[in-house]
Amino acid sequence: MTEFLDEARAILGEAHVLTTDLAAYVTDWRGKFTGQPLAVLRPADTAQVAATVRLCAAHGVPIVPQGGNTGMCGGATPDGSGAQVVLSLSRLNRVRSIDPLNNTLTVEAGCVLQAIQALAAEHDRLFPLSLGAEGSCQIGGNIATNAGGVQVLRYGNTRDLVLGLEVVLADGQVLNLLRALRKDNTGYDLKHLFIGSEGTLGIITAAVLKLFPAPHAQAVAFAAFKTPQQALQLLGLMRGQLGDRFTAFELMSQASVAMVRRYFPATPALFGTPHAWHVLMQASDASGQQALDAAFQAALEVALEQGIIDDVVVATSEAQAHELWAVRENISEAQQHDGSNIKHDIAVPVSGVPAFIDEVLPLLQAAYEGVRPIVYGHLGDGNLHFNVSRPAGWTTPGWQLETDRVNAIVLDVVARYQGSFSAEHGLGQLKNHEMLLYKAPLEVDVMRRVKQALDPQGLINPRKLLPD
Template sequence: MTDSSFPQRLIDKLGLDGVITAPDEIAPWLSDWRGMYTGHAQAVVRPSSTDDVAAALALCSEARVPVVPRGGNTGLCGGATPDASPMNVILSLDRMHAIRSIDTIGNTLVAEAGCILGNLRRAAADEHRLLPLSLAAEDSCQLGGNLSTNAGGVNVVRYGMTRELVLGLEAVLPNGEIFHGLRTLRKDNTGYDLKQLLIGAEGTLGVITAAALRLYPRNDVRVVVLTAVNSSQQALDLFELLFERGGPRMQAFEFFTAECLDMVLEQVEGMRAPFAERHPAYVLIELADTVDEPALRELVETVIGEALERELCVDAAVSESIAQVNSMWRLREEISEAQRADGPHVKHDVSLPIASIPAFLASAGERIDKHHAGVRLIVFGHFGDGNLHYNLSRPAGAPRDFFKLHAEGLTAEVLDEVARYGGSISAEHGIGQLKREYFSRYKDPLEIRLMREIRKVFDPDGIMNPGKIF
């Protein structure tokens, strides 16, 4: 049963422009962008300040009303979609999109959680600095969602995950108290690092309202190399060489199989094969620096020449212009869209010890083939940090509802193999609703118990983002 007076209490506190109550206006907020999950809500709250967030959460806490924080709705696990309860209140920070400061001495950026990531990256670039968090959805995802899911992206091999870019946080706890942790200090060794509990918590411990982020020198000089390899082991050997020779200049090392490229060439207009011959797999490498371009290009050409001599790759193309940089990246970035155009598929966002990737690919492929021959493996990802998007497409000629019957069994085969190698069932997408069952199955029971106890400390009444993670 909903309390019909509660939306009015929200309006009285936040104003008409901060609360949506009409069912037809709430409807667009109830589903994830993939259309996998749809829930219910009695209101959408759009605060314009941290104090407004605190007021809204205090009201919800008092009335035991569940709160579902929502960012740009680009997540893949249903983490920002409400469940079936009609009592839910969706809380969006899209009106809190101010950049509070950019400091080019301390090299920090302080921004509110509703900021679009791409806008933050451009604002940093305008000050000759780099915010290295870079995702395919960066022009629609919001900072709060990036923080709440500990987003990854293509530059993790050099700069780390989102949590490694955060110096401080401001957040509102479920009871309406404001956590004033928005510090820009590089060193603060005073007890528990509480902000790290909120990062990656998927909105289950509170609502992040602002963050202080690290900035880096802007790397205007970029060179991209697309290499062809005969195997994932060859790619691993190539990574070892590039890491040794390229050092901190290597900021992306992306792997994708021939099946991925075939699908891109078939499904995406205007794409061309990068080499005259088809090869088993490909590696896209980006190096960037602040030095002059000839010096970086000389380094790249020397290392790639050594790789070819040592048979660590079978062919290579080095970018000669920004246009070529972008076209090479498109071959990697269009894989997800190509797979969506191809039809229904099952996604697995997993991570493994980097040295185990070749063995995992071999044994997991055998398991999938034994379980159901003909399932197409669309494998790509951030090889340099151990993150694979191990996706499955239905066999050629199979009906579009193939995965209604087979998804669960195939997923078990994949994740059992991930666990066997000491990997993780979620590298960068989080748990949300999609992976709750697998989280409880594969996570150590002690870790789960401690997480539940931490959640009770922050949210004893369980109002924050119910049905997510646990």
């Protein structure tokens, strides 16, 4: 590969072809997958991406595209062969244009999500994608995985926030789909092939994003109750009362909240006594704070009067709102501190969430005495992070050996509810084998045909998303 690396250096410059000190690029965020690439290549712009891809195609070198490396399923991690290259998009971090009147922003793939949010805010606009890794994840990776986050209830997934894309294809050609249009009925909408494809069909280098009027008022509350069914009732009531102003509805089990308090001791005890279930909810509006507060408070009073919720804390300041949100946002990190768990990122129809929970929890408890399910997620769109922490007395290696059995317990029920075994994290190399278990053979076959058509050499993120 000496010739290949020399040619790569000629394209990118010596400093941007890395063959040592690669630790930041070779292990996924969860520490579950570690690879050994031939090199890490760091192009500066679309032309360099295209030239690099052409070079890889000529030498038959597989490419693993990587953004902020915050994924949950190993989709941006190289294998251990030493034959793949990691293509880091982090240097493609320029803002190409912003058009407040058209409510669009065109950025390159390496732009960090939080920086995009801040830029939109400078123009009195909102880019609503929001998730725990927003300080380090990059928009190209968000698009490649069709990231969800906490405001899907109002604004939709990343797919709903993208108007156009620029993509480098497997042969190095640049497919320019950077149209800032909300209506374009001129054939197949090709951008949707690449959104959620996890870098297996081409490399996203830039995107046109939708912006929205910035909300100048927000209301946040933390409610407690006994059953998930009450949460579903509360969701219906709040949406009915507030309409599109209702933007987030996050369900959390008591075990989730207790885990956050254990590993983040500054987390306040919001209620005098424990409650089995909690919801964090938010409403926002581009108009006045007073009108939103009145509507929010009126809806909560109805929920209390009808016995839908047992207790509620309403944020009275921006600082307290951040404090309430921190409970939800710290769950994932608290689990990292707590140790080994078997993660599930599932979706079922919103109306079926309570019945799904009531069915799965007893099955897990019957299979494993003392099991600790950590259940939380975006109830408003039917997406739960149904993570199963090891029972007392189990070692980490021993518990990980139970992954297939635990997966079968949870995902077989998901399938009965006609749900999804991956709602927002993607498949990567962690879940791609589950395609063969839970997707129709014809659906998998059509995906393979698309992959073959766009990447006939199989060099773009091989063995990710699609099973071997």
